[in-house]
Amino acid sequence: MKKIVAILMAALLLLSVAYAETDLLNDIKDRGNVVVATEGAWSPWTYHDESDALVGFDVEVARAIAEKLGVEAQFVECPWESIFLGIDSKMYDIAANGVEITEDRAAKYDFSVPYAYLRTALIVRGDNEDIATFEDLSGKRTANSAGSTYALIAEEYGATTDTVSTLAQTLDLVLAGRVDATLNAELSFYDYMKEHPDADLKIVALSEEASHVAIPVRKGEENAAFLEAVDEAIDALRADGTLKAISEKYFDIDITTAE
Secondary structure (H helix, E strand, O other): OOOHHHHHHHHHHHHHHHHOOOHHHHHHHHHOOOEEEEEEEEEOEEEOOOOOEEEEEEHHHHHHHHHHHEEEEEEEEOHHHHHHHHHHHHOOEEOOOOOOOOOOHHHHHEEEOOOOEOOOEEEEEOOOOOOOOOHHHHHOOEEEEOOOHHHHHHHHOOOOEEEEHHHHHHHHHHHHOOOOOOEEEEHHHHHHHOOOOOOOEEEEEEEEOOOOOEEEOOOOOOHHHHHHHHHHHHHHHHOOOOOHHHHHHHOOOOOOOOO
16 A cells, blocks of 8 residues: 555656646747737737738737747737637737736736736717717717727726727727727827828727736746746836837837836
8 A cells, every 4th residue: 555655646746747847938938939819900019011020019029028038929810809718728828919907807817017008098980079988988889809908898888889800990980980989099099090190080088097008828826937937028128128119119109117
C-alpha cells in the first residue's frame, strides 16, 4: 500500500511540474508569439491602411507589449462578438480592441493595468432634437456591435439595440434614420468625421467618467505570470513614452493616462 501511495505521489508531482511548465507565459515564449484578437475595422484603433496593412493604436500597443515579452504579436481579425468566445476557447491569448473594463467582464476575465482611457459619446443625426442625454434613450433604437460596452450602456438606459459590425455601418444607420442614435468612443467619432466632414452627425452627450481600456486574459492561476508580465510591459511602455507616442500618432492627443 505504501508503495502504491509513493507511486501516486510521484505521479502527482510530475503532473504538477508539467502543469507549471505549461502556463500561458511559458507557452507563449515557447511558441514565440502571442495570439491577439482584433477587429481590424475600427479606425483609428484597429484598421487597414491604404496598402491593406493592419494598423492602428491597439495594433501598435499589442506589438509593443509583445516585443517587451520577447515574442511577436500574431493578429487574428474577427468580429467583435467573436473576440471573447475565442478567448474562452483558447483560440486567442488576448484581445487588443479598445476593450473597456466592466463589472460583468471583470467577473469573467482578469484585466491588465489600463493602457488607455476614453469617454463614451452619444451620437445622433444633426436634425435630431429628441435626444440630448443618455436618459433620453429610453424607448429609442440604437445600433452597436453585439455585446459591446456601448450596446450594454444603451440597453441600460432602455434602448433597443440593432446589431452591426462596424462603426461606419452604425453611423450609416443613424444618417439614414433607421436608428435614433448610437454610442461609441468619442475619439472614434472624431476620426470618422475627419474622413466624412459632411456627415450630418453630432455628439449630444458624453459620459462623465472615462472608462479604462485594458487587455483581457482568461482567469486562472496558469495565466497569472503572463498577466503580470503584460502589466510590467505596459508600465514600461508608459514610463519610456512609447504609449504616449502611439496615442499621439493616431489620436493627436495622449489618451494613455487618466488625466
